[in-house]
Amino acid sequence: MPELPEVETTRRGIAPYCEGQTIARVRVRNGRLRWPVPEDIAAQMEGQIIRTVDRRAKYLFLNLDHGTAIIHLGMSGSLRIITDNTPAVTHDHIDLTLNSGVILRFNDPRRFGCWLWSDSAATHPLIASLGPEPLSPEFSGRMLFRLSRSKNTPVKSFIMDSHVVVGVGNIYANEALFKAGIHPRRKTGRISLDRYQRLAEAIRETLSAAILMGGTTLRDFVNSDGKPGYFAQSLLVYGRAGEPCTECETPLKEIRMSGRSTVYCTRCQR
Structure with missing residues (x-):
């Protein structure tokens, strides 16, 4: 998708x-x-x-x-x-x-x-209730922290909720949580402001890098299939279950959350 x-x-x-x-x-x-x-x-x-x-x-x-x-x-x-x-x-x-x-x-x-x-x-009803853009000034770790206080959902589900922040799909949620060192199942209300600030920065960094890499496919939009490549060549965890963590070499673990593949490091993510 x-x-x-x-x-x-x-x-x-x-x-x-x-x-x-x-x-x-x-x-x-x-x-x-x-x-x-x-x-x-x-x-x-x-x-x-x-x-x-x-x-x-x-x-x-x-x-x-x-x-x-x-x-x-x-x-x-x-x-x-x-x-x-x-x-x-x-x-x-x-x-x-x-x-x-x-x-x-x-x-x-x-x-x-x-x-x-x-x-x-x-x-429009599809647009009016959407959360902020992840690369906009309105999005921040402090905002995530504030919204998380009344929730008890897993943090991965939280950041994929388009009413919280838009555009953090499954691939990029996996990557951002790894960069921030946060376990995808950790409850939102049990994450500190400091860790949310790291997570917000990881989301921005991951999406910005993916957009920049997508820029190399712009020529494909003329008389071609119009489909930019995914971020696969730079993925740290997504799609790499069983392979060694790039930080500690522990084999990455895969679980299912809401029917979606979720890959993380049992040592680096808490």
Whole structure:
């Protein structure tokens, strides 16, 4: 599933081709996504200029003069830029043709993504209750500490809650907890302010590094599959169960939490 770094890489890949361009045509081949694509989305978007391409959590916004298209890539979706009239194939559900001739094409084999329309994206039900961005000034260890006082959930579940902070998916939660030296099952209310400050910094560091590495895939958004690579080559714990810890060489342990793989070091994480 595309996580925040992959979605941010997508935003950076498509923005230079879309911003400032007028939408000449919207073609919806299959509107049966996670939620039905609004029947009037073409009428809403055609003739308008894409002013900015923004991201909130794992949602992408195409901000027009009057309204915003809200896009989510779901489990398998991708956006790519088509410059050579490559014909659409199976699972290419939506095309935005711009006045430059460029096509922004949405592909989603599993159809768990979405294309929605909103007059005010910030107040849309999917967006309004989201927590702060992890790379924003609003996110901090002190904020995590304050919110944790009334909770007794495992810290991994806590930081993956999008009402607490957005974009900390399973891969990056594993990595950040390892860097902060915190056991994924430790109860949120039993973690000190100092340790939350270390965790907040580890989250920022992990996501920033993943975004930077994703930048090397920007060229792939033109006439390609539009899918940035994951952070695999730099993972410290995720996917490495049974391998030695990079810090102490203890074999890493894997457990399941809420149905998700969770890998940690029994010695380094307390």
